[in-house]
Amino acid sequence: MLELLGLTSLEDLVDHVVPDSIRSTSPLDLPEALTESNALELVWRLGSKNQVFRSYIGMGYYDCITPSVIQRNILENPGWYTQYTPYQAEIAQGRLEALLNFQTMVADLTGMELANSSLLDEATAAAEAMALAWSASGDDERCSYFISKECHPQTIDVVRTRADRVGIELAVDDPASFECDNRFFGALVQYPTSDGALPDYLPFCQMMRESGALLAVATDLLSLTLLTPPGEWGADVVVGSTQRFGVPLGFGGPHAAFFATKDEFKRLIPGRIVGVSKDSAGNAALRLSLQTREQHIRRDKATSNICTAQVLLAIMASMYAVYHGPLGLRRIAEQIHKHTSTLALGLRRFGFQIRHDRFFDTLRVETPDMEGILERAKTNRMNFRVFPDKSLGISVDETTGSENITEILEVISGQSPLDFSPDELSETLSSIEGSQVRSSQYLTHPVFNSCHSETELLRYIHRLQAGDLSLTMSMIPLGSCTMKLNATTEMLPVTWPQWNRIHPFAPSDQVEGYRCLIDELEKMLCEITGMFAVSLQPNSGAQGEYAGLLAIRAFLAQKEEKSRDVCLIPRSAHGTNPASAVMAGLKVVSVACDDEGNVDLSDLNRKAEKHGQSLAALMVTYPSTHGVFEESIKEICRIVHEHGGQVYMDGANLNALVGLCRPGEFGVDVCHLNLHKTFAIPHGGGGPGVGPIVVAEHLQPFLPGHFLLSEAGDASLVGPISSTPWGSASILPISWAYIRMMGAPGLKKATQVAILNANYIARRLQAHYPVLYKGRSGMVAHECILDCRNLKKSVGVSVTDIAKRLMDYGFHAPTISWPVVETMMVEPTESESKMELDRFCDAMILIRKEIEEIELGVADPLDNVLKNAPHTASAVSSDSWSHPYSREKAAYPAPWLKRHKFWTLCGRIDDTYGDRNLFCTCVPPEELEA
16 A cells, blocks of 8 residues: 555654644654553453442433343444435435434324434433524524423533523522523423422413513423423424433443424424435335534534434334333333332321322432431432422432332431332322323324334344445444444443442442543543543533633633634534524634635735724634645644634544644644544444533633532532533443454554555556545545535536445445535445455446446436436336446446445435424334335
């Protein structure tokens, strides 16, 4: 590969590609690399420092049972966790069906008209509900939002963080005494409340409707199998978490939140929606609808910066509902409620007062002897919630049995053994009565009523998996979100109970293993980036952008420079950059790029000079989105600093820097990292993700806070942006293991090989597809952009045609038409072998020859293998074949395909039809059979 490039070594390659001005002069100071077996032994020892107590804390987090068939065949299955975001829908039909099931499940249980395919966590979803209500109001005079004080405290804090930066006045109070006036555009209530009550919100809902304000309800999805859903009593938005649908606690994440709303707000719903369209044969087919990467179209006009979802966890939750079905879910909910009612009666028998008469799974208990109870609880390895007024919160979950109710009663009463059996109390009636009892049906679609045995669910899971292309089949050569190896050793601890059965609000002395691993990971990330401090709280790259900009704004405010509110963003930036800037209360000013794809320094100088008094920040992606190392990055940082601004670096391409350059050494103030990219957390079909920020010393006090961190004396001047202090904590061991097993030399070599692979592909393909941008010495960084624009002009072949034809060759397409229309951005990563790179290059060259056949008049310009791609098995085996090319040419255009062939489940999907005829829940079986 080096020989093809005319080079002699990887060091020689780096000398040609990476500017000397930003090269680190010292190697990374990291622990010596571990073998796989040693890494597993060490992470086991760390996990053993965690103490797995039975947590009855609640607050939106519950222990649950992950069915083994789901754990083994989805969570632990690389065929599911190494898939890419389903932007190329034809090779993602299985995952899209699972997400459509998720949307149907959420819409049915909440009583709403449509739902998205998941959000990051419940608190973030609540903040998005506020943003939707604000956008929908369209009234500049309405700038106040009500939130019930009975919401989960983490939800209140995250919503407050979001409101503060955009000028929304938040009123936190009791819904029973709230009077809505024309200042308020919306409200958020919790149902059941955080302390377990079941209020009658119908009068409150009517008041909101009469005032023209929107009502959002944060709810527990499992409770809605018994309770009348919010959609039936007038809610406009319903949000929450699906964590207790078979997804482990994991010290706070990742978990799939949900967001459901009315059809009239479908253009404002954040995140992604899976919709039903049709393919070239007229059959039903699935795709992402409406908001798909809307940030790249609307940019600073986008209603949200959410660019990802918790796909893997949403799929687990949907399969949990498929496995249990409506009757099974109801049985689980009834058992939980029965145990809670039994506990309430037992406590009353001992003279304890229960705060609320109506509840689902949570009790708030008045306790005169709190210290004694907590001491006995610790001895018996139990965690309860302690409210500020010293009352006790107890939340029952799916794993709670009759013996646990006995233990709880013994601990709280101080009497052991009990002089009665809780079974004597089990004939108690439900506390859910009257209009609160659900009467409507849910989950009636056959998919939720067909797979209740392990055999049937196993077959269903694998049937869907067969319709998805993942890293188990071929490379996924996408730029922007690198699809690299997720080593099995890194993945194993994710399902160990000492990591995944920890409640996020467990006492600090029970999570020593987590704290040790987190502290070490933070130090290693600081060393790798040359920055001073890190926050692991952001649970996506876009949330990292948001957190970084909040830090900058808070820093400027402390300097009494609150008026600085302009953010400069190059036109080549990721679409989430301007959306995040607006969310942080900044005004976006675009900066031009030159013909080589670099930031135009003259335009930057002009904009910085023009907005000098109000310049807050510049957001820059490095290496650039165009796949080159900009020589002027230090000059860019100097210009911004000279005019009083801060430099935010989008670290999406950090995998081209690790071990070679440190952002902190060339002038960056804050940078977000994609642990789900550079540091090997799998993409999971579009999530989970972790997008921490690293900051220079002066920004450390402005990292996102959390009430748990404040209790530990680590107070921040910025509120939280996620529900839990360390975001998606249970997958942090993946990145920790990746860094520990690679060591400094391995990380450096990975970067070098990533750059080598990109340049190898660029050199092999440049005679067939011009490479659009190159750096010095005519080379690219870690990705290359193939220019297909002339093909559209000369023979009418679009980049989409090429992408679909690649499916026939067994490949996922590179990123298409971004950052430049009618181009392909190819990022091969360091994980791919020369054999796989050559196979991809051979496919691209063969496709170019197919295009040449059109140019020469050999192939029909309209009826050819590219325009009709992808070709399904049913199409090429049909009795009818009217195309001027052979079936073999359609299905087996390369020799390797005869040994192993991936077939798409549908033909090319009609995107326009899907948007014009939006349908976002499970398709009736008769339509699928067509």
